Amino acid sequence: MAVGYLDGIVILWNIDDDESRILAKHTEQVNMVTFSPQGTMIVTASADNTVKLWDLNGDLLAHREYQSAAYYVSFSPDGRLIAIASMTENHAHQIELWNHNNKYQQILKGNFDSLVMSIVFIPDSDILASISHEQTIRLWNTVDGSLLQTIEVNNNFSITAAFIYCSSQNDNSAIAVANSENRISLWSLSIEELLSNSTNQIRDYTNRLTQSS
Structure with a gap:
């Protein structure tokens, strides 16, 4: 250690x-x-x-x-x-x-104003994922540094801790976040879903977590 x-x-x-x-x-x-x-x-x-x-x-x-x-x-x-x-x-x-x-x-292209809470390289791919303090997920191409996708969850609270896990490009990624409302959420989405226009999908998913808790 x-x-x-x-x-x-x-x-x-x-x-x-x-x-x-x-x-x-x-x-x-x-x-x-x-x-x-x-x-x-x-x-x-x-x-x-x-x-x-x-x-x-x-x-x-x-x-x-x-x-x-x-x-x-x-x-x-x-x-x-x-x-x-x-x-x-x-x-x-x-x-x-x-x-x-x-x-x-x-x-990597695209500076931002908020603290980076977690970074992970997606195995078996040329993709890097990050999540920042204001609940924004970003995906980059590690070959040319281009920004592939920006997803803003926008639930009116900030992230105090986060962790991204993905075992391979074909598996779902697990994104665990703790927010300023003392709530811990777990998002599970595939890389394909993240690369698509998934803003509404992630917002709906987190809203369901909130309603069921």
Whole structure:
């Protein structure tokens, strides 16, 4: 287990023998830590405007610098790409794709004004999905960075936490959200439904959840 702290320290903790050690350190608070799918690397996002990639010995493998705080990171299923959510100088939010092996980087088209709550690469596809604080789901093409679909749920409340899960492009995606009304909702829609004009469908689905609870 890896844990990031407000003072910038990242601790690697072995839960089997209850031993821990300092893996790395940022100069400001750590906003997110995640392991690569293979479990051989850790990527950290920090308020010091950097994203850093480490091996499990604490050696720095690569890093990126941003205009403002980086706060969300997610590996692609093969571990080659890292999606990074950060703020810009004018306080907009953006998502960048970074390949640490060949230094490739691409900012996804369509900056937005709301915090990114969850990012996931859809396995066996070239699609990345995100959901933001104002309940907007976005789908991007990871090859050219184009925005494929924007879906606004618009239920007059904000998201306080979110998680997107999808095992493959052909399966339904599960989107769990906790909102400012202390309600947790689970949406289940296929990628095809999300790529179609699904705004009304998602709104109807969430309304049914509200009415039945």
